[in-house]
Amino acid sequence: xxxxxxxxxxxxxxxxxxxxxxxxxxxxxxxxxxxxxxxxxxxxxxxxxxxxxxxxxxxxxxxxxxxxxxxxxxxxxxxxxxxxxxxxxxxxxxxxxxxxxxxxxxxxxxxxxxxxxxxxxxxxxxxxxxxxxxxxxxxxxxxxxxxxxxxxxxxxxxxxxxxxxxxxxxxxxxxxxxxxxxxxxxxxxxxxxxxxxxxxxxxxxxxxxxxxxxxxxxxxxxxxxxxxxxxxxxxxxxxxxxxxxxxxxxxxxxxxxxxxxxxxxxxx
Numbered sequence: 001x002x003x004x005x006x007x008x009x010x011x012x013x014x015x016x017x018x019x020x021x022x023x024x025x026x027x028x029x030x031x032x033x034x035x036x037x038x039x040x041x042x043x044x045x046x047x048x049x050x051x052x053x054x055x056x057x058x059x060x061x062x063x064x065x066x067x068x069x070x071x072x073x074x075x076x077x078x079x080x081x082x083x084x085x086x087x088x089x090x091x092x093x094x095x096x097x098x099x100x101x102x103x104x105x106x107x108x109x110x111x112x113x114x115x116x117x118x119x120x121x122x123x124x125x126x127x128x129x130x131x132x133x134x135x136x137x138x139x140x141x142x143x144x145x146x147x148x149x150x151x152x153x154x155x156x157x158x159x160x161x162x163x164x165x166x167x168x169x170x171x172x173x174x175x176x177x178x179x180x181x182x183x184x185x186x187x188x189x190x191x192x193x194x195x196x197x198x199x200x201x202x203x204x205x206x207x208x209x210x211x212x213x214x215x216x217x218x219x220x221x222x223x224x225x226x227x228x229x230x231x232x233x234x235x236x237x238x239x240x241x242x243x244x245x246x247x248x249x250x251x252x253x254x255x256x257x258x259x260x261x262x263x264x265x266x267x268x
Contacts (some may be wrong), residue, residue, distance in 0.1 A: 001013055001014045001115065001116065001117050001118055001124060001136075001137055001138075001264075002118045002129065002130065002136050002138060002153060003048040003118075003138055003139055003140065003146070003149070003150075003153060004013070004120060004121050004122070004126075004135075004149055004152060004164075005141075005146045005246050007119065007121035007136060007141065007222075007256075008139050008140055008141040008146050008176060008177075009082070009139040009141065009174070009176035009177060010020075010118065010120070010139050011034070011038045011042060011117050011204075011215075011226070012042075012176070012211065012215070012265060013040045013137070013139045013174060013176065013205070013234075013237075014030060014032075014039050014115050014116075014117035014138075015030070015039055015042045015043055015073075015117075015215070015220050016211075016220050016221050016222065016230070016234040017115060017137075017234060017237060017238060017241065018030040018043075018061065018073070018075040018113075018115050018220070018229075019074070019075065019220030019221075019222050019223065019234075020075060020113075020220075020222055020234045020235050020237065020238035021075075021113050021115075021238045021242070022074035022075050022139060023074075023222060023235065023238070024029070024154070024235075024239065024242060025111070025112055026112040026242065027110075027111045027112045028074075028075040028076070028111055028112065028113045028114075028117045029068070029075065029076045029077075029078070029108070029111040029113070029115070030043065030071075030075050030077050030114065030116075030117065030247065031077075031078045031114065031115070031116045031117065031129075032077065032078060032080035032117050033080065033084070033101075033116055033117055033118050033119060033125050033128070033129055034055060034080060034084070034117055034118065034119040034120075034125075034191055035081070035082050035083075035084040035085040035119065036080075036082075036119070036241065037079065037080045037081040037082070037084075038117075038215070039117040040079040040080055040081065041076065041164040041219070042214070042215040042218065042219075043071045043073065043077050043079075043216060043218070044071055044072050044218035044219060045069055045071065045076075045077060045079050045218075047079060047080065047081035047268060048101045049050055049121065050068050050081055052067045053067065053078075053080050053081055053083055053084065053192075054065075054067070054078050054079065054080040054084050054087070055080070055081075055083040056083075056085065056162070057078060057104055057251075058087055058091070058100050058101065058104060058128075059086075059087050059090050059091075059177065062103075062140070064078075064104070064107060064108045064109075067079075068257070071221075072223070073219070073220050073222075073223055075113070078146075079188075083230050084125070087125065087221070088123060088125060090155070091124045091128070092111060092124055093124075096248065097124055097128075098127050098128060098131050098163070099111070099125075099128070099131055099132075099237065100128055101116075101128035101129060101132040102131055102132035103127070105132055105181055112245075113213060113241075113245075114133070116129045116132070116133060122152070122153070122156050126159070130156070130157065130160045130165060130168060131160060131164045131165045131168075132165075133165075133168070133170065133203060134167060134180045135168065135169040135170065135171035136157060136168065136169070136170055136171060137171045137172055137241075138153065138170065138172070138173045139174045139176045139205075140173055140174065140175060140176065141176050141177045142152050142176070142178050142179075142182075142184070142185040142186075142188040142189050143176050143177075143186070143188060144188070145201045146247060147188055147191065150173075154170070157170065159192045160225075169242070170199055171198045171244065172199055172200065172201045172240075172244075173192060173196055173199055174201050174203070174205065174237065175188075175189055175192065175199065175200065175201070175204045175205065176205040176259060177206075177207050178203065178204045178206050178207065179206070179207050189204070201237060201240055202236075202240060203233055203236045203240055204233065205230065205233045205234070205237070206221050206229050206230065206233060208228055208229045208230035208233075210225040210228035210229075210230055210231070211228065211229075211230030211231075212223060220234075221234065222234065222235065
């Protein structure tokens, strides 16, 4: 989940997509890569009571199993708090400054999905995420300023492809905080569909009070109120994500078959 603009729904989407994928039968790891630790709190883990966190995993090479927590929602979590701010300085001075997360992930057990909640800036932590992952899901609030910042993010993704992760894809653009009564929301949504077409998810995340309340209870919305509009939307998004993964696996299997090789494992 990446977007240098704050308040567009990255953390909300990270937590609720992870929980919805689990509800759909997938094994999921959520990595909180934001020093604010909001994904950690929203998953029901107290960021103020962590003995080990993303910082120790990235900087001190503490083993994954000593850092990860299994959440009530069923996904595993690498939690974060303010300590992660110090990791930026450490990583900037390291030879492997951009690949540390990728190396750590290679040492973890396999999950069907790995979701990384990035900070709202294009810093060394976000760079680590972009180099480590297969694709970027871009939550975008249906307002003017988030739309304006999309160009910078796409340029960054292009640069990462050229310099360290040639397979990096835009998984999709997710319209968030959508209010159909608001003309601006409708206009921004129309522009996204016009310019990005199939890269825009069909699912739209609405403005929803229950969705906004859920983090204060440390719960994904499907555990807080599974019948509300926000919960239904994230279940639909999980379905889209899984279908896209299925298509990718079939394409890779066909490619591997024609080359006479084995089918590669896919982690998103």
